[in-house]
Amino acid sequence: MEKKSVSTVTNCHICNILNNGILDKSINGWLIDHYSGEHIEPLSIAALTNRFNEQLLQYYFLKKHPNIDSTFDFEVLREYLQEVYLDNDDHVDSKLFFMGNSIIKHFELDPIYLATRLVAPHSMQHHLQNCLEIRQDKLSSEESIPVKFLQATEFAHKILQSPLDVAINNGLASVDTQIVIYVKDMETGEMLPIKEWVMKISKKGGI
Ligand SMILES: [Zn+2]
Incomplete structure (x- = not known):
């Protein structure tokens, strides 16, 4: 599948991130492969959003600490920010809370700033279907x-x-x-x- 070129002025949150060079545009190729399922088992929009957000967090971490090894799992940080700052989940897993909170404290990160940088699944869905114009091929052939x-x-x-x-x-x-x-x-x-x-x-x- 060919990549569509993306215009520079856009109302798409994800395109803006890529156009601003925050993440490399080559990530579109990765999204196309993992969403279409043409060559590999497709990932859900939620899973693609999570991986994308972990890349974003990595970018912001490196921006703040260019010379420090992160030594933690960005998936943990992403889950923590999402559950504590975005979902307002009443039942945050205590282990996750402890781990996320320790990362924030240790590296002096701003959790609200980071949480508001994360993209939502509906932005990812919009980007995949409207900007990249891809659909999951497997879905149409299988049972609805x-x-x-x-x-x-x-x-x-x-x-x-x-x-x-x-x-x-x-x-x-x-x-x-x-x-x-x-x-x-x-x-x-x-x-x-x-x-x-x-x-x-x-x-x-x-x-
Ligand atoms: Zn887009």
Whole structure:
């Protein structure tokens, strides 16, 4: 697949990062390969966003400390910033919190500055689909994603029913207890019941 040239004036967060030389434009080739799945197993938009953000953090780290070895895993720093500063997660894993906080303190990094530099999955989706104009080839040939989700949800309910029955029989849950699986929506951050979420993604077209 050929790379599209990207104009310099853009409303795309990721294009701006590349045009400003913060990350090298060659990363587009990597994104194309790993999103299209033409040559390798495709990665999800969330996974691509995470790897991209880790590269960004590496850039900002080197900018601040050009002569210091980072000695830590940028994935840990990225997860920490995301959970503590962006998701406002109530249940941050204590080990992650400790590790992330130690990195920030030790290297005197500004967590808010770094957290606000990170790109969101919907920016990545926009960049992949509109700027690079790539689609995941594998998806169209396989069974549709909504169908897969609905089948998996049905299966999950089936296997959850038996321990729930035990809980009900032991008086730990009332007879009208329902199990609902939620998915965090990447655009709004809202927790949606999986069936509602599947409806939402299937309306987006293409899948
Ligand atoms: Zn772009």
